Amino acid sequence: METKACTVCSMNCLKLHGDEDEDADRNKRMLDSSRGRKKDAASHLLPSFLKKMTEVAIKSKLQMPVSFVRNSVTRIGKTIILEGPSTNKWSVEVWPGSVQKRSLEFRDGWQKFVKDHNLQIGDQLCFTLTSDSHFQVMVYDESGSQKASAMDAINSTVTIKHEPKHLSKVRSDVRTKGPEARLKQKVTKRIRIKSAVKPTVVVVHSSDSELGNSEPPEKDENLKEIISKEKIQDCPGMDGSLADPKPLLAPHILQGGHVVSQRRSVTPAEKERALNAARDLADTLTNPKLVMVMTKAYVYKGFWMVLNKVFSNAHMPHESREVTLCNKAGHSWPVKWLFKTTTNSSGFSGGWRGFALDNRLEESDVCVFEMVDEKYFVILVHLFRAIGQPSEDAGDYRPSPGRGRNANRRKRKAIDSPLDTRCTKIKLFHSGDLKSPAGCSRAKYLYHTQSQEAENLAQMVGCSQKQQKDTCTASHGKVLHQDEGKEVTSTAITSSCDTDFTSDNPSSEALETFERRTALQIRPLHAFQFPRRKTGSFRDYLMDLGKELVGQQAAMAAPKRSSPPASRKTQISPSLEV
DNA sequence: TTCAATTTAACGGCAATAGG
């Protein structure tokens, strides 16, 4: 029987991916607007970067800025199109950066572009990513004037490769040739080797939040219904015409972890308008709701989103736990809710930063937090921008891999996971019949999964909790950062332990089941050892330091600030205890 | 409410080690 997508699903899919004709139209509109043929307020929001031509850029390759690549990597394929001021196009291959590995470089085909545009050292080029793998390039000379010789440049080869039509293709290309290529190759290689020696599998528990589970709880029918209804209302496609996809705001620019707003200052009238629009919507909502105007501390730095005390007490959990924030496009972000009894300033902590960045929140924007599920604490966030459209912004902003450790974890999960996308960590160990020392793989080689099934499987193979020393962070005497030109040092020694679930004696039946269901070869662990290395000089230093600290505990107990709460794991590494 | 200090945890880099 033929299965057909329902109307709403089809519309959402088209809104998301577009179709060929629509893409062409959309691209054309964007290009027109960015060339000034047609005024479009959204044109300045397209991701772009500026490059001054150097000798290297003239002779061989051009490197994209790391920050640009970081924010737009999913939109840059192996082959990209450069559209010059003449509107002619050049096909250029993109390679991982040879100097700055987190960057990407224009290589094959770039020389042709340089030659055809008669580019010289000092020329300045503005690259605007107008659609996936499609850059519009403006060329200026050293004085800042548009370069006349580039205005009518002709592609001397006219062998433009087809532009990627689907994002999935682009992502595939990026995975093959992008900056993550090395990681993939390395991991793939490792998997092959591990398989060859029949690794033992140990399952490690991990929370959903840690692994960036971005889907709302399945039982959240209330939210589904709300979003579904609103999508239908929002989408003119119900009458047969598709909605014109609104361009999304460009990702925020970060400096030192803080957002550097690229937006002009907001007028009092605009603030008032956004607030009124939010209040108007709030008045129509039947669920518990809270209207909040964003401040710098919420969305630019710190990212500590404190909620109104009355609302918190009435509707938020009276304990610290994970909640789910959703935007109107239906995407969700797991966010840590920190309940503080002492200061009465409970709020969103871990995860809120990602939500704020992904949804391009800015100061003076107004959020209406609508509690759509008080059982699972699912909150729908309606966004009203101080600058821009007067109505609610229902832009299709999605959880991004972001930056930092969570980002890498998500990226790795996407690349490596041999299971489905929702399973717990799988840790590979050598089997005991290898002559090399048995030892744990390092965290960076862990597989990440998060399903209840995998957790059950872990128990099935007889896993038990095991404390395993993984890392010891010692910052004593090291310069941590600069504070007003003065070096600030830390006197703390901290250690952290991974809590793993391992098994010394799993049943063969359980292992077979696990092997069958995970498609991984596993074998009982005969010897579970962590060989210790020779004592190094730094280790000696730490040992001495540990002794010293034990003798000076009284002195250490008087830090600049009050002592940390008992829950904190401030301790000297077990290996340092004397 | 804001913000700086502190803690936590991921992971890159490197060196030691083992095996071919």
Next chain:
DNA sequence: CCTATTGCCGTTAAATTGAA
């Protein structure tokens, strides 16, 4: 000698806390 593996060290982003 080369390659693969793995433990340790150090850095850093993100999370958390409490004082101002």
